[in-house]
Amino acid sequence: MSRRYDVCIIGGGAAGLAAAVSIDRSLKTCILEKNPIPGRKLLATGGGRCNLTNAACAGSRKTLDFFASIGLETRLEEEGRYYPYSGRASDVVKILADRADEAGRDLYLNCEVRSIQKRDGRFLIRAEEKSARGGARDAAPVSFDCGRVLLACGGKAGPQYGTTGDGYRLATSLGHSLNRVYPILTAVECGDMEDLKGIRARGKVTLKKDGVPLASETGEIQFTGDGISGICVFNLTPLIRAGEGETLQEALGRFEVCLDLAPDLTDERLEGRESSFGILTEALAERVPVEEIKDWRLPVRGVKGWRQAQCTGGGIPLSEADPVTMESRCCGGLYLAGEILDRQGPCGGYNLQNAWETALAAAEAINAAAAEK
Numbered sequence: 001m002s003r004r005y006d007v008c009i010i011g012g013g014a015a016g017l018a019a020a021v022s023i024d025r026s027l028k029t030c031i032l033e034k035n036p037i038p039g040r041k042l043l044a045t046g047g048g049r050c051n052l053t054n055a056a057c058a059g060s061r062k063t064l065d066f067f068a069s070i071g072l073e074t075r076l077e078e079e080g081r082y083y084p085y086s087g088r089a090s091d092v093v094k095i096l097a098d099r100a101d102e103a104g105r106d107l108y109l110n111c112e113v114r115s116i117q118k119r120d121g122r123f124l125i126r127a128e129e130k131s132a133r134g135g136a137r138d139a140a141p142v143s144f145d146c147g148r149v150l151l152a153c154g155g156k157a158g159p160q161y162g163t164t165g166d167g168y169r170l171a172t173s174l175g176h177s178l179n180r181v182y183p184i185l186t187a188v189e190c191g192d193m194e195d196l197k198g199i200r201a202r203g204k205v206t207l208k209k210d211g212v213p214l215a216s217e218t219g220e221i222q223f224t225g226d227g228i229s230g231i232c233v234f235n236l237t238p239l240i241r242a243g244e245g246e247t248l249q250e251a252l253g254r255f256e257v258c259l260d261l262a263p264d265l266t267d268e269r270l271e272g273r274e275s276s277f278g279i280l281t282e283a284l285a286e287r288v289p290v291e292e293i294k295d296w297r298l299p300v301r302g303v304k305g306w307r308q309a310q311c312t313g314g315g316i317p318l319s320e321a322d323p324v325t326m327e328s329r330c331c332g333g334l335y336l337a338g339e340i341l342d343r344q345g346p347c348g349g350y351n352l353q354n355a356w357e358t359a360l361a362a363a364e365a366i367n368a369a370a371a372e373k
Contacts, residue, residue: 002124002143002144002145003030003142003143003144003145004028004144004145004146005028005029005030005106005144005145005146005147006027006028006029006146006147006148006370007023007027007028007029007030007146007147007148007149007150007366008029008030008032008123008125008144008146008148008149008150009029009030009031009032009149009150009152010032010113010125010149010150010151010152010153010167010170011031011032011033011151011152011153011154011167011338012031012032012033012035012038012039012107012109013033013038013039013040013041013042013152013153013154013163013338013355014039014041014042014338014352014355014356014359015150015152015154015337015338015339015355015356015358015359016031016033016038016150016152016337016338016359017031017038017039017042017093017096017097017100018066018096018355018356018359018360018363019150019152019337019359019360019362019363019366020096020100020103020105021070021096021099021100021103022066022359022360022363022364022367023103023363023366023367024366024367024370024371025103025104026370027366027367027370028104029103029104029105029106030105030106030107030108030144030146031100031105031106031107031108032108032111032113032125032127032144033107033108033109033110033111034110034111034112034113034162034166035109035110035161035162036109036110037109038093038096038097038107038109039092039093039096039097040161040162041154041158041161041162041163042089042092042093043089043090043093044089044158044161045089045352046083046089046349048088048089048090049083049084049087049088049089050083050084050088050089050092050352051081051082051083051348051349051352052064052067052074052082052083052084052092052349052352052353052356053082053349053350053352053353053356054079054080054081054082054348054349054350054353055076055080055081055082056080056350057345057349057350057353057357059353059356059357060082060349060353062357062360063353063356063357063360064082066356066360067084070095070096070099071095071099072084072085072091072092072095073085079348080348080349081348081349082349108127108129108142110129110130110131111127111128111129111130111142112127112128112130112166113125113126113127113166113170114126114127114128115170115173116149116170116173116174117173118174118331118333118334121147121333122145122146122147123144123145123146123147123148123149123333123334124143124144124145125143125144125145125146125149126141126142126143127141127142127143127144128140128141128142129141129142147333148333148334148335148366148369149333149334149335150335150336150337150359150362150366151167151170151171151334151335151336151337151340152167152336152337152338152340152355152359153166153167153170153338153340154167154312154338154339154340155167155181155311155312155315155339155340156168156181156183156306156312157183157184157185157306157309157310157311157312157339158306158307158309158310159306159307160307163312163339165181167316167340168181168315168316168340171316171328171334171336171340174328174330174331174334175328175330175331176316176317176320176328176330176331177316177317177320178314178315178316179314179315179316179317179342180241180242180314181312181313181314181315182241182248182312182313182314183237183303183304183305183306183308183309183312183313184234184237184238184303184309184310184311184312184313184344185234185235185237185238185309185310185311185346185347185351186234186237186303186304186305186308186309186310187224187227187228187229187233187234187303187304187308188227188228188229188233188236188237188240188257188300188302188303188304189226189227189300189301189302189303189304190226190227190228190257190298190299190300190301191226191227191298191299191301192225192226193223193224193225193226193227193228194225194226195283195286195287196223196283196284196287197223197224197225198223199222199223199281199283199284200220200221200222200223200230201220201221201223201261201280201281201284202218202219202220202221202263203218203219203221203232203259203260203261203262203263204216204217204218204232204259204260204263205217205218205219205221205228205232205233205236205257205258205259205260206257206258206259206260207236207239207240207255207256207257207300208255208256208257208258209239209254209255210254214236214239215235215236215239217231217232217233217235217236218232218263219231219232220232221233221259221261223284226301227298227301228257228259228298231347231348233257234310234346234347235346235347236257237303238313238344240252240255240300240303241313248302252300252301252302255299255300256297256298256299256300257297257298257300258295258296258297258298259295259296259297259298260293260294260295260296261276261279261280261284261288261293261294261296262276262279262280262293262294263294265279265294267294270290270293270294273290274290275289275290276288276289276290276293279293280293310347310351311339311344311351312339312344313342313344314342315339315340315341315342315343316336316340316341316342317342318341318342318343320336321335321336321341322365324361324365325361325362325364325365326358326361326362326365327362327365335362335365335366336358336362337355337358337359337361337362338354338355338358338359339351339354339355341354341358
């Protein structure tokens with residue numbers, strides 16, 4: 001016998017929890033979460049501090065009002081970043097989960113959705129519930145019958161937190177298409193740099209393709225054993241992707257990063273210097289001659305994969321969801337929120353803002369549709 005609900009939310013992360021809190025209490029609602037705890041990836045965001053949104057986001061005020069309405073105070077820090085006042089991501093997860101529980105939501109943990117079908121205007125969801133031990137032999141089939149579904153499963157970035165692309169499979173089974181997905185907001189691989197591992201330098205990073213500059217970012221560059229990292233590097237990675245009919249390996253040869261490791265110094269100021277030591281650390285100066293200090297070029301050999309990536313590039317095309325209600329244009333009664341959509345921003349709260357914004361829009365639309373009915 002299927003468990004019957006008005007609304008079923010698939011995914012108990014940022015978007016799923018925000019929607020669960022916001023859907024009208026008169027609507028019987030459940031959350032299906034494959035992890036043993038809700039908000040697992042959210043706990044790791046912002047270095048465990050949870051950068052909720054950014055003042056530069058058009059919808060940030062609504063997000064801040066939402067959190068204020070559920071009792072979470074926030075604080076504004078550098079570069080427009082908003083954090084919970086306590087500085088703890090765990091507090092964000094707890095208050096969302098507590099408010100969802102107070103709203104009467106049924107939370108099914110260790111519950112992995114296998115399929116969704118739409119029949120006679122309702123959705124049949126088949127899933128597997130695992131015991132607390134989580135063994136495959138302990139999984140039991142379970143099904144849910146509901147009038148509306150919100151897909152808030154996340155993307156593929158951070159599979160260690162349970163985000164393994166399940167939502168794409170479910171969405172495409174209901175008629176959606178999928179733009180190629182790839183890891184973004186991650187480190188860039190440039191070859192053997194073991195001698196520079198752990199060194200940090202403030203500079204400007206420019207990404208070029210076929211010698212043409214695509215974008216530049218300034219900030220702290222962190223050198224790894226095989227390349228460069230840091231927010232200024234992460235924000236360039238959405239541009240490192242293959243073109244139509246091109247493999248990533250074919251595309252990589254067309255990219256390079258150019259580092260200005262003395263962005264505050266002019267060429268005239270550097271004139272006559274015999275070494276970059278005194279500006280750079282000794283180890284870095286051994287690799288970077290003074291004549292290259294403002295344009296040190298490194299090949300792009302790759303980007304770090306899904307486990308290191310903070311976000312997913314690609315996903316369900318935005319054109320396939322109503323931008324106001326987040327309802328699917330391919331399947332009525334289905335809503336999409338968060339990282340499952342092909343909508344990404346830089347580091348600094350932009351991607352969590354996307355999760356809150358789309359979740360709240362979907363919840364409002366679900367409430368309105370139920371009221372009309």
